[in-house]
Amino acid sequence: MKIWIDADACPRVIKEMVFRASERLQVPVCLVANKDLSRAHSRLITSILVADGFDIADDYIAEHAAPEDLVITADIPLAARIVANGGVALDPRGELYTEENVGERLSIRDLMQELRSAGLVLGGPAQFGLTDRKRFASSLDRTLTRMVKLKR
Template identity: 40%
Template sequence: MRIFIDADACPVKDEVYKVADRYGLTTTVVSNSFIQIPASPRIERMIVDAGPDVADDWIAERTEPGDIVVTNDIPLADRVLKAGGAAIAPNGRVFTADSIGQALAQRSIGEHLRSLGEMTGGPKPFDRQARSRFLQALDEAVNRERRKRR
């Protein structure tokens, strides 16, 4: 079991490091540019080429059953689920086989409305409650995947 962070603009990297350390998990921080990471043998940095979906492709190609991916990217979450992994957004939203179809549809509708010039608003501001939801969701995902391995 590993944790991958889709790290560009991810506000919960420090939280992931703490949870991963508690469970002795390897974490790979994937980004298009240099991101500072703590000195730890269990935290790896992977800098991929710039470009659309390069980091997403790198993560999706390496995700195995039991891995956990932290991402806001809904198409990446879909690919992770299809590979047998778990996907969690930084706000604590857990993507599941039952919810990913609706998430993809909402994303598509939003893109279509924006292409028509419609103002759809952005994400809610990241706050303490979102951070707390994320920590709870990540801890639950780690424990769920650990139970599957027993």
């Protein structure tokens, strides 16, 4: 079992929560990004620097994550790929992507992109806040507890 983080846009506070959980449960973490990232000093944490380009980090994660791994990503197409391969994906705001909800999330994402392109909607998601952090911490704990139990 490993935790993969789509690290380019992942909030630092989320990475720190994952690092603490990694130490507590002794689960390795791999950060994947197209820019050099500072990381926690731990034998459990590694980072992969991929080439700069659209979806390069996502492709790397999708190709290397195993079904027993957890992927932390806000990228819905990546989450859909992970779920389709039998894996587990968690949004930095605490929503677990599932077979039941990932298709709907993709549709909403596509619709919002079209509306933004047409100038009908401005801006993106709401600012990341304390409620998001709490929701993520709770979801991360629940998900990792379940996954560690299944591993044993």
